[in-house]
Amino acid sequence: MSRLLPAVLMARRNLTRTKVRSILAALGIVIGVIAIASLGMLGTTLRQQATQNLGDIGNQVIVSPAQEADENHITDRQLQDIERTARGKEVVPMVEGIEDLEFGREETTTQVYYFSSVPSSYTATDGDIPDPLRGGALVGADLADRIDLEPGNSITVNGTSYRVRATVEGSGSFFSPINPNNAVVLPRGNRDEISQVVITADTGPEANATAVALRESLNDRRSEQVNVRELSDITEDINEFFGFINAFLIGLGSISLLVAGVSILNVMLMSTVERREEIGVLRAVGFQKRDVLKIMLTEAALLGLAGGVIGAVLAVGVGMLVAQFALGDPTAVLIPENIQFVVLGVGFGLVTSVLSGLYPAWKAANEHPVEALRG
Numbered sequence: 544m545s546r547l548l549p550a551v552l553m554a555r556r557n558l559t560r561t562k563v564r565s566i567l568a569a570l571g572i573v574i575g576v577i578a579i580a581s582l583g584m585l586g587t588t589l590r591q592q593a594t595q596n597l598g599d600i601g602n603q604v605i606v607s608p609a610q611e612a613d614e615n616h617i618t619d620r621q622l623q624d625i626e627r628t629a630r631g632k633e634v635v636p637m638v639e640g641i642e643d644l645e646f647g648r649e650e651t652t653t654q655v656y657y658f659s660s661v662p663s664s665y666t667a668t669d670g671d672i673p674d675p676l677r678g679g680a681l682v683g684a685d686l687a688d689r690i691d692l693e694p695g696n697s698i699t700v701n702g703t704s705y706r707v708r709a710t711v712e713g714s715g716s717f718f719s720p721i722n723p724n725n726a727v728v729l730p731r732g733n734r735d736e737i738s739q740v741v742i743t744a745d746t747g748p749e750a751n752a753t754a755v756a757l758r759e760s761l762n763d764r765r766s767e768q769v770n771v772r773e774l775s776d777i778t779e780d781i782n783e784f785f786g787f788i789n790a791f792l793i794g795l796g797s798i799s800l801l802v803a804g805v806s807i808l809n810v811m812l813m814s815t816v817e818r819r820e821e822i823g824v825l826r827a828v829g830f831q832k833r834d835v836l837k838i839m840l841t842e843a844a845l846l847g848l849a850g851g852v853i854g855a856v857l858a859v860g861v862g863m864l865v866a867q868f869a870l871g872d873p874t875a876v877l878i879p880e881n882i883q884f885v886v887l888g889v890g891f892g893l894v895t896s897v898l899s900g901l902y903p904a905w906k907a908a909n910e911h912p913v914e915a916l917r918g
Contacts, residue, residue: 554841561810565846568810571803572850572896573857576888578796580858583884584876585865586792590785602747604629604754607739609767616736621761621769625740628756633743635662635721638734644727645699649690654726655700657734662713662721664743665728670694670709679708681728700727793887800891804899807846811839811903832908839904840897847896851889858888 558565606625608615617625617636626634638657643650660675668684670693680700682692687710692698696707713722721741742757744750754773761769825835862881863873 551841551845553838554845557838557842558845564810564813568803568807569846569850569853571806572800572847572892573854575796575800575803575895576851576854576892577858577861578799578888579793579891580796580855580885580888581861581865582792582796583789583887584858584862584881586785586789587878587880587884588862588866588875590782590789602744602750603773604742604744604750604757605739605772606742606757606761607770607772609762609770611766612768616738617740617769619735622737622740624760625742625757628760629742629744629753632745632749632753633663635660635741635743636731636737637721637739637741638731638736639738642701642727646690646692646696651690653686656721656723656726656728657731658728659731661711661728662741662743664713664721665711665723666713667709667711670707672709672711676728676730678706678730680705681709681711681723682707683724683726683728684710684712685724686726698727700729705729793884796888797891800895803850803892804895807843807896807899808903810846811843811900812906815839815903815907836904836908839907840900843896843900843904844893847893848889850896851892854892855885855889858885 606617606621608617622636635658640655640657641652642655644653658676661672661681665672665681669687672681673679680698682698687693687707692707692710694707694709697704698707699705711723711728713724742750742753744753750773754771757769757771761771859876862876866875867873
């Protein structure tokens with residue numbers, strides 16, 4: 544430490560002698576660190592937000608008839624096997640279709656789900672959900688808002704009138720096969736041709752294990768009777784996509800740091816030329832090549848460290864502003880995972896600065912004392 548401290552003091556003194564030039568060089572590092580850290584944090588925040596918006600979709604398994612199956616619907620025997628295999632998990636058999644909907648003067652077509660019992664992911668935004676669902680209709684909250692409908696109103700679906708018991712929304716994702724927000728939910732009644740069965744487990748691994756067991760139980764070696772689909776695949780694809788986006792954004796930010804590195808290289812070379820006689824004096828009074836090299840590299844490191852720290856602080860602020868604009872929540876970036884991008888930005892800035900100072904430092908250290916004193 545005692546040998547390093549003089550180099551630090553001399554490097555700091557040299558930088559303060561050309562304040563404007565040093566500030567401009569450090570500014571390039573600041574911009575690069577902001578680019579890397581803020582863009583990386585934004586990518587992670589968007590990925591987390593997208594994953595949260597998927598709700599419990601990663602815990603769901605969908606069973607539907609295979610294309611080459613003997614039946615074009617889930618049979619009673621298959622439903623019994625599904626319920627036995629998925630014991631302890633929520634099993635929701637459903638019939639679905641696109642039906643004509645009439646309400647007052649409104650005429651439209653909408654998604655209709657037919658259930659015997661309402662999925663646990665449904666919550667009432669207005670009115671009460673009957674369990675089991677034997678009469679009346681449930682209308683998705685988004686659909687109800689669009690056609691100005693509320694509990695107590697009567698609607699006609701495919702020629703049959705129903706009284707609306709409640710408006711509902713689902714806690715799952717838009718991608719969920721039983722999301723009710725833009726649909727009508729009606730009693731299944733005597734509709735026996737089940738379109739698909741939705742199984743909801745507590746965790747993703749449980750859903751995966753259930754899917755494997757269902758394939759073994761329902762499909763034989765000769766033909767595939769049902770298609771078992773795990774919705775966790777969607778979340779994996781989303782994570783891979785945002786991982787690519789993160790890498791791309793960080794790559795863009797790195798270009799800024801490379802430009803800053805060229806700026807530091809230029810500053811250090813100019814400093815070497817201007818201080819040629821001073822370096823000659825240092826060599827003449829006993830400074831070794833490694834001492835001059837240490838001073839010059841310390842100057843570059845101080846520029847990188849100062850720019851990195853300032854850039855990290857500003858990057859968090861920029862990330863919060865972007866999160867406020869994109870997500871409406873500035874604190875969304877304040878997650879532990881984003882610390883790595885701040886550290887990466889500072890580290891990359893410091894390394895870029897030191898690498899940019901290598902050639903000027905080597906050039907200064909190898910100046911011949913006599914030639915340097917001559918100017």
